[in-house]
Each structure stands twice: as C-alpha cells, then as structure tokens.
Amino acid sequence: DIQVTQFPSSVSASVGDRVTITCRASQGVSSWLAWYQQKPGKAPKLLIYAASSLQSGVPSRFSGSGSGTDFILTISSLQPEDFATYHCQQADSFPLTFGGGTRVEIK
Amino acid sequence: QVQVVQSGSELKKPGASVKVSCKASGYTFTHYGINWVRQAPGQGLEWMAWINTNTGNPTYAQGFTGRFVFSLDTTVSTTYLQISSLKAEDTAVYYCARMSSYYHHGMDVWGQGTSITVSS
Numbered sequence: 691d692i693q694v695t696q697f698p699s700s701v702s703a704s705v706g707d708r709v710t711i712t713c714r715a716s717q718g719v720s721s722w723l724a725w726y727q728q729k730p731g732k733a734p735k736l737l738i739y740a741a742s743s744l745q746s747g748v749p750s751r752f753s754g755s756g757s758g759t760d761f762i763l764t765i766s767s768l769q770p771e772d773f774a775t776y777h778c779q780q781a782d783s784f785p786l787t788f789g790g791g792t793r794v795e796i797k
Numbered sequence: 798q799v800q801v802v803q804s805g806s807e808l809k810k811p812g813a814s815v816k817v818s819c820k821a822s823g824y825t826f827t828h829y830g831i832n833w834v835r836q837a838p839g840q841g842l843e844w845m846a847w848i849n850t851n852t853g854n855p856t857y858a859q860g861f862t863g864r865f866v867f868s869l870d871t872t873v874s875t876t877y878l879q880i881s882s883l884k885a886e887d888t889a890v891y892y893c894a895r896m897s898s899y900y901h902h903g904m905d906v907w908g909q910g911t912s913i914t915v916s917s
Contacts, residue, residue: 724903733907
C-alpha cells in the first residue's frame with residue numbers, strides 16, 4: 691500500500707498569509723494526487739486533482755504542485771473562509787490512501 | 798444538481814447491525830463509481846471501498862471485509878454500506894463520495910456524512 695504523509699499537522703496563520711502544506715507518498719504516484727478542504731462538521735470538498743488542476747469553482751488563490759512523491763498545496767493569501775483542515779489523497783492505485791490532515795488555524 | 802444524499806444518524810448497541818444508504822441524483826448513476834470513507838472522531842479520512850456501479854463489484858481496503866458489506870440498487874441509484882456485529886470502534890462518520898469520471902482525479906461529489914455511534 692502507498693503511505694501518504696502530510697505535514698505540518700497544524701499551522702497557525704493570519705489572514706493574508708501565504709500557507710504551504712506538503713504531502714509525501716511512500717512511492718511514486720505520478721501526478722495522481724488530490725487535495726480536499728474540510729470544515730468542522732462538514733464533508734470534504736475537492737480542491738485540486740491531478741496534483742495541480744483546480745476543481746471548478748475553487749478560488750485561484752489555491753494551487754498545487756509536485757509529481758512523483760512530493761506535493762505541495764499553496765494558499766497564496768489566506769482568507770477567513772480558508773480556516774479548515776486540508777487532506778491529501780493519492781489517486782494512483784488501490785487502496786486509495788489519505789494523508790493525516792493539516793489543520794489551518796487562526797493566529 | 799449533482800448530489801449524493803445519505804441516510805440519517807444512527808445510535809446502535811454493540812453487536813447490532815446498521816445499513817447506511819447513499820442516493821445519487823443529477824447524473825447517470827452507472828457512469829461513476831462510489832467510494833465509502835470513514836472518519837473516526839477527531840481523526841483523518843480513511844478510504845474503505847470503491848463500488849463499481851456497473852457491475853456492483855467492490856474493491857476493498859484491508860480491514861473492511863467480513864463485517865462490512867457494500868451493495869447497490871441501480872433502480873434507485875443508491876449504494877449501501879452495511880456493518881454487522883458493531884463495535885465501539887466503529888463509531889465514526891461515514892461518507893460516500895462519487896469518484897471523478899477519471900478515477901485518478903479524486904472524489905468530486907460527497908455526501909453529507911452519516912454519523913454512527915455504537916454505545917451500550
């Protein structure tokens with residue numbers, strides 16, 4: 691199984707800050723990595739697929755990069771509605787696996 | 798609009814069974830697979846299975862065989878998760894999520910989640 695490690699587990703940031711979250715796969719997954727945003731008590735929402743493709747309707751301040759084993763989610767200018775938990779997921783092969791999540795908190 | 802809607806919260810005693818439904822609408826049901834994902838309290842997301850809605854065949858994660866049964870009824874565009882012999886550690890929110898048209902592209906439509914609490 692492909693293990694997915696996400697870090698940091700939490701980050702404190704202010705509105706307007708640039709935030710980066712890293713996801714590392716235990717073996718290469720090509721570009722098959724997705725990012726999700728989850729707010730408390732709500733279902734996850736797909737933000738980015740195929741490492742860098744923005745899902746329809748997602749603001750352009752979100753971007754993704756990487757390939758192989760190392761991936762980054764960047765929020766270029768954090769907005770109040772972005773405080774949430776972010777999850778990465780490898781979509782290369784079954785079993786699908788998620789990272790442990792990164793909580794973005796208000797500083 | 799495209800959506801998947803799950804059945805409501807359940808409170809069950811240890812040893813009981815539960816069946817959760819996930820009804821799709823707004824798209825052709827058999828054109829997209831359905832995933833089931835578990836989230837234990839305060840924990841991350843854990844993929845359980847993917848259901849091929851054409852054949853009904855599931856692909857399971859290890860640890861979700863035996864007590865966990867995944868099924869579907871194409872006539873009502875609904876997939877089901879049944880858990881038998883419930884244990885306290887099954888307490889979690891269970892989500893169904895549509896697989897994107899290309900499975901490498903993640904899960905693009907999520908149900909609202911079904912909370913299952915197992916307690917005596």
